Amino acid sequence: MEQTKKYRKYERLYQQIRELIQKSSNNPGSNISTIIAVLHHKIDYFFWTGFYFLIDGKLQVGPYQGSLACINLAKNTGVCWAAINQKETLIVPDVSAFPGHIACDSRSASEIVVPLHDEQNQLCGVMDVDSRELNSFDETDAFWLEKISKLVYHPNS
DSSP states (O other): OOHHHHHHHHHHHHHHHHHHHHHHOOSHHHHHHHHHHHHHHHOTTOSEEEEEEEETTEEEEEEEESSOOOSEEOTTOHHHHHHHHHTSOEEESOGGGSTTOOOSSTTOOEEEEEEEEOTTSOEEEEEEEEESSTTOOOHHHHHHHHHHHHTTTOTTO
16 A cells, blocks of 8 residues: 555544544443454454453453454564563564464464553553565554554543
């Protein structure tokens, strides 16, 4: 997708998600479900869209759309744990080249993982998006997914 078109699409989706959440939701669970549904169905290269949460030292799947997910991700393995440990968004153009990649679905080819922070700004999980195509994600995706993920716990941001 051409960069200007992609940017504008994310801008529209951000506004749509923000308005839905501000108008109707009063809890992070509803916010997460709304974010996932909108993104998964409006961005054609999103194959798997969801969240993983840190719970008792484990990284466990939360709400998602797409094929069946791994429930627990092996500690300190894969892209999601790397994003947690590095405390930054990771863009992986080719998951087969990522050391320790966890293949919950072998059809995934590229991935982006965005750290998620709660109301106290504590790292509590990640937003994870997979694509069937190589090189699907770039800095535009990172910018907007970081902004959108903030709506989970800070809907007025």
